[in-house]
Amino acid sequence: MPIDEERDTRLAVFRGLTLKCPSCGKGKVLSGYLTVKDECDCCGQDLKYASVDDGPAYFTLMVVVALVFPMFGLIYSLFEPRPIWVALSMMGISTILALIILPRVKGVFIGFQWAKRLHGF
Numbered sequence: 001m002p003i004d005e006e007r008d009t010r011l012a013v014f015r016g017l018t019l020k021c022p023s024c025g026k027g028k029v030l031s032g033y034l035t036v037k038d039e040c041d042c043c044g045q046d047l048k049y050a051s052v053d054d055g056p057a058y059f060t061l062m063v064v065v066a067l068v069f070p071m072f073g074l075i076y077s078l079f080e081p082r083p084i085w086v087a088l089s090m091m092g093i094s095t096i097l098a099l100i101i102l103p104r105v106k107g108v109f110i111g112f113q114w115a116k117r118l119h120g121f
C-alpha cells in the first residue's frame with residue numbers, strides 16, 4: 001500500500017472493535033487477552049508499533065461508570081435492597097463489563113492509530 005494512500009478510519013475502527021487486523025480485517029490483532037501481536041497472521045501488517053498506553057483503560061472506565069452509575073439509583077429506588085447487595089452486585093457487573101469492553105476498546109485504538117498512520121504504521 002503506498003504511503004500516501006488514505007485509509008478508511010471507520011472501517012479500521014470497526015475492525016478493531018471486532019478484534020481484527022485493521023488492514024485486512026481477517027487476522028486477529030491481539031494474542032491472549034491484551035497482548036498486541038507483532039504482525040498480522042493473514043496480511044503481515046506490522047502491528048508492533050501500536051502503542052495505545054493507558055487510553056483504552058481510561059475509556060473503558062468512562063464507559064463502565066456511565067453505564068453502571070445510573071443503575072445504582074435506579075435499582076435502589078425501585079427495589080430498595082440492602083446497600084451492601086447493591087454495592088456488591090454493581091462491583092460484579094462493573095468488573096464483567098470492564099473485562100468485556102477493554103480488549104475491544106484497545107482494538108479500536110489500534111485501528112484508529114493504523115488509519116491515521118500514528119506511531120510508525
Ligand SMILES: [Zn+2]
Pocket residue numbers: 021022023024025026027040041042043044045
Ligand atoms: Zn491483516
